[in-house]
Amino acid sequence: MKRLLAIVFIAALGGCSKPPAFEPLSGGNPRVGQQLLDRYGCAACHVIKGVTHERSQVGPSLKDIRERSFVGGMLPNSAANLEQWIMHPRAINPKSAMPELDVTRAEARDMTAYLYLP
Template sequence: MRVFPTHAASAGAVAAAFFFTLALAACSESPAPLRVVGGDATLGRRLIGQYQCGSCHTIPDVPAARGTAGPSLDRFGRNSYIAGAIPNQPDALGAWLVNPAAVKPGTSMPDLGVSPGEARHMAAYLYTLQ
């Protein structure tokens, strides 16, 4: 004797499969890059090259940015945290780029003399890295 699922059981299985599919789709989609008010990503990329951030980091589309002393920044815009502890938000990233030791005492990230305006542009570029 074959037992067939009831309509309610079938509907539940279909709903579960639907929500599981939605969850998988949400995990695979890239989040929209964070926007930095007043930031110019093209200028930010140039500033990152000018400040030689690539001597410590690998950074896409920045000439000679193949450093390995710091983490790769190739997917920086997807990171939840800056330096493993600071929520990755535009204001926090700007403060980090201007004065890393003030944000995370003891960090090995050097203070490069980046101005707040330059940091805004650099952050705009970093958030494009998905």
């Protein structure tokens, strides 16, 4: 009986909407990343699962960024490249509409961690 309750409890935790504290591809904290994406107003331009204002259509949807081949349409998709894009999109593509937001490397890592969640 105790084993069954433990299994039910673990299954229930899996259904929670709270992101995990660590994402292995980026090494960042998705919980913090979700808060940062909201604080920096990223959902004003992008559709991002679990972030307020999910109806934006200015920039591309970021719901499936983990599955894409490129970041910003230019860089091979990797956690390091997504971090670079988040920190300095105009250094990579000067014509990008994405603004420079003075995001730190640590913040970009956490934002990448959230965006890379399945």
